[in-house]
Amino acid sequence: MPAAHSSHELVPADGHTVIQVRGARENNLRNVDIDLPKRRLTVFTGVSGSGKSSLVFGTIAAESQRLINETYTAFIQSFMPSLGRPDVDGLHNLSAAIVVDQERMGANSRSTVGTATDAYTMLRIIFSRLGTPHIGTSGAFSFNLPEGMCPRCEGLGQVSDIDVDQLVDREKSLNEGAITVPGYAVDSWPWSIMVASGFYDPDKKLGDFTDQEWKDFLHKAAVKVKVGSNNFTYEGLLTKIQRSWLVKDREALQPHIRAFVDRAVVFTQCPQCGGTRLTQAALSSKIDGVNIAECSAMQISDLAAFIRSIDDTAVGPLLGNLRHLLESLAEIGLGYLSLDRPASTLSGGEAQRVKMVRHLGSSLTDVTYVFDEPTIGLHPHDIQRMNDLLLLLRDKGNTVLVVEHKPEVIAIADHVVDLGPGAGEAGGEVCFSGDVAGLRASGTLTGRHLEHRARLREAVRTSQGQLSIKGADLHNLKDVGVDIPLGVLTVVTGVAGSGKSSLIHGYLADREGVVVADQSPIRGSRRSNPATYTGLLNPIRTAFAKANGVKAALFSANSEGACPKCNGLGLIYTDLAMMAGVASVCEECEGKRFTPEVLTYQLNGKNISEVLAMSVAEAHAFFPSGQAHTILGRLADVGLSYLRLGQPLNTLSGGERQRLKLAIHMAEKSSTYILDEPTTGLHMADVDKLLALLDRLVDEGNTVVVIEHHQAVMAHADWLIDLGPGGGHDGGRVVFTGTPADLVASSDTLTAQHLRQYVGA
Template identity: 85%
Template structure:
């Protein structure tokens, strides 16, 4: 066992583990790229896992340790209960010993359900409902009378959504045309189509009559008539008005399940407005009438959490004292974790990955459980340097309760508080998956590994910043917490927009810059696509690969698509077969017929320079660059390499990519477009300190090619490297929303007194 770090105020180190039961033993881990890894991880300690993107950190921590812990827990339930749980396969590992129950607190965004809010996700709103049902005057009933998700409490007009939708008729039709001339512009109603024929032959109006000449009765039948049976020729048909039909076929579907052209149409045609009946509060009139200390429950939910915590502290009543204490603790934890700027009525789907992870974290801070393994995925994502210290304190608190805390992280500030460090590498993909170092932080610093060498590395300020070529003006911005902000975004330079979480950065840039002509946004949102999608299909690389195979073998290109003619018929080109075991958990197993290769045996006989299509899709981007040295494929692979994705396999499912990898994949694709302004949202997420330097070189190249680059970022290396900084604050929520500084990084360091200025001054000053 390596020596423990000396006890300090921040690390409070403990005596070394006494025997084998005090370590999690990993033996022969081979999940993804792990190269038969064996190691011991001390229990009841804070262990940080480091290494470049793709080095195997997540495969070890999430894919092996946490996955096996959760699988073993699931196996303790009956088969009936397991049938409602996700299927978890056994990780590829020889042995895992002394595991404790693992709780994964990751950055997966919380469900896109519009009924889920910060209040419902943390149970704070549930507690508030019970308090109002006991103390509210007038008394209106049980806690469900205050729930916008129950028939008793929801507004009957909007059914608890807080919004009503109306359809813009002029996005559906051209009033100057007749049906026969193509008056219906909505998708699926082109002249001659099935839906069009039912409408044109319904007999309710003349298909040669221009829509603007319809009588009120014809217009009503055309748009809003409920479903009725009609006879068209000798056939019985069901007729519905156009709006009725569109509401039923399009608006009842989840947005993410729609095809892109339907989604674009719905976004144009449907107008959402605050519900006039409940004022957007989602609640019934009765629920809104009941108050505690003159405030109703909707007003409590709309308060900034830091203000709500103060309000709840003012309520005293012995009948709900335990509940008040728990609610206060939850709200104070949200403030402590840096989320005091949110409100309980904020929908979960609007939270960033980092915010989602911190909301989930709150559920565990007050838990009485000990000897649990907590697993975190970059808990500092989305945090300003000012907030990282608070996050460190929370991680140490969980450890000090007797828990094992495993953290995948790149930030030196978090690595510094570790009791134990596991460094994976030395590279990514095939070049990673090995243990480069285990031990304390001092040993890592002296180890000579890539992480050890970069632990004290600091980016320096530019000697000379670029001169702007003009500016994009944002005037009187007032979205969310922005306070009538007017600011110029300089053109032709690298601009970094910074400020604490909740200060208004995203509201300013995504709300007022994104969407303008020539502005390309590459963010970390999920990439829409099925489990068939991979970097080759998403980047357009599969096209030239299929063409090359087709030419070399004088056959059709469609044979080389796992979504087309060449697909294995047994697994439909997915490579795995999903078996439903009725009340037992379903199982995904490698397709026996194609052995996971996705293609038919006939297709796999065709080769290109000695490799079949499955072998090519199994290559990493770096290997594929050597295999396709010229042409369109080479150009796409070059861009994927430029954004630091050389380790990705061409056929790797997109749903296995992290948020940072998704953003860099989008950036690689956008780099092929003729653009003038790039907007990036925390592109350093998931990047090792050594890779941040490569990212800075890429941003420089984009600017030097004549583009404008705007980056929302907390990483101090990116701030130091900027030509121009726009700093928002001074705090988050209603304490933010103002521009507190604009200028060069050197001017920020020398003349400003913002939180960002203080931390950047310290960062740059530490550089020798």
């Protein structure tokens, strides 16, 4: 393996300093020493789990943020999250680090693309100055302030209503069990109070109630009633449900009640503001006949054109700033979004690009920007734009650190650090540090795959029938009709915003026999881990119980064997109210999650905590047969050999979550699989393994539909469906269907141009 270059070789000739990392041991890093040139673009490569994130995010960015926090007074620090020092001997010449990651932009229903980018704030000021009639300050146009929000929906744009028919069966009486709400079964205590209330006949069918009886049954405010010889409080059914359950945070409800609430509560567009969130006064004020809500609903590329048409020296600088911001969003490939789009609906890649645009306008220099796969969700056509922005940040005098797998991004790097050689225990070393030409010649896994190209599939499989989609008009789809061939590998392509997800998730995902493996978060993921989520823990617990002659429940950190101090989490979480909570290792079990008694029981020389600390690859060898071996084999098949069995699911990336879901679904008898960008987070060498896995699924008689931008996956497809020609209202049409060879030979779509270049045709 080529040795890492020495620090002397890394100092640029013009005297630029370097960030010095000495003895980094965070997670799987093996005493890493590395020098990174400042004010340069450095790309970190290596297979998933090789240690890239541990070095970039867990060491460099984490220490920078910790040191900045230490500059505050002790009083202020007492209100801030306590950041532990990374496991590293020395870090020198750090600058302030700004992490631009793929974390979703919060689930706050009041946050939109407009509020997250400050575009809406600028728009509000412009309308407060130029809108006619003039209605007041910019606050009058804010749906987050009392003076601007619609009084009916309080600025949310939606009102919630309860579907009464999800609560009761009108064909039955109370004595026949008409109430279907959890906890209201016949003879239950709440049911008894309602029956004894005297407001209606318990033998009368609910459908025959008078208006007054129906009102008392559903809406009556709290009153005292006599049940037997005691007085109790009676409330109408709806009144009680709203008071007991609907004012609480949804996640705080018990699972069966949460499921009921999700079923019974219906959100509809606010009838007063029409979903615009604003007062009638705000909606009445217009510029050139257009109000602020109509501006917010425009596609960003169209809004930029509208703002360009406004010419008023009173707000000239503000118009210029807003125009520049909107044009930057369009330039980065987000022109199809609108300012009123809820921030929570953005994908991880979209969220990262929105954050990136915010930093482009910053006057700060000499900052370290840290990016996590910024090309996720981008068509090859858009990657060039992303590269231009990364270089722009660098040229402003900043240090740019990028974790990335795409050869197109690696190609523009001033410096490359390749970690590996493998994942997990087999990784954590610097395999190469130098320029791109040096990486190509290095012989490392990344170096060997840099010029690797998948070839067009020579013999495509024959369709075994079709799934038809007709008249698709969700979001920007324009009455699309298309046939998805059965029994083959179909890849759906097109630039961001062209309608791929709307077509497949909107019209295929809910059909019988269709399994969707996507990158969405997994609920309850702080306590869950790969062992619990895949069902792997069951055979492991059984094996421990059998070997030691004790109950299997002892070997679950969610059951009897859990450490009583941390309830089996291994961590103590401290809630800091308005700020991010802090996690610290439980002192009682030292993070092992189990009681001392449970840890005395062993299986082949290992206790349960040691087994859960194993990687999938280690555990696969440790359990040479049986159900555990089978499940671990599936996890290895989807490229997750490096994951630890007890690793909390909330630490997994979107790509890892998707592959974990795929491993579970592989055990089911399914006929159609939908995968959404399964190459996310995959090294070029692992993409070949993914293609082999997709082939195996198809060869076993399944239909596989993949939404994907990676040219290797396109080239490997039996059938391509290309949407476009652009994004937003410039998309929503099927611009090509056929084999990859046909696309390369005869089509002129953006996808065709890039695939032609990729395969060298």
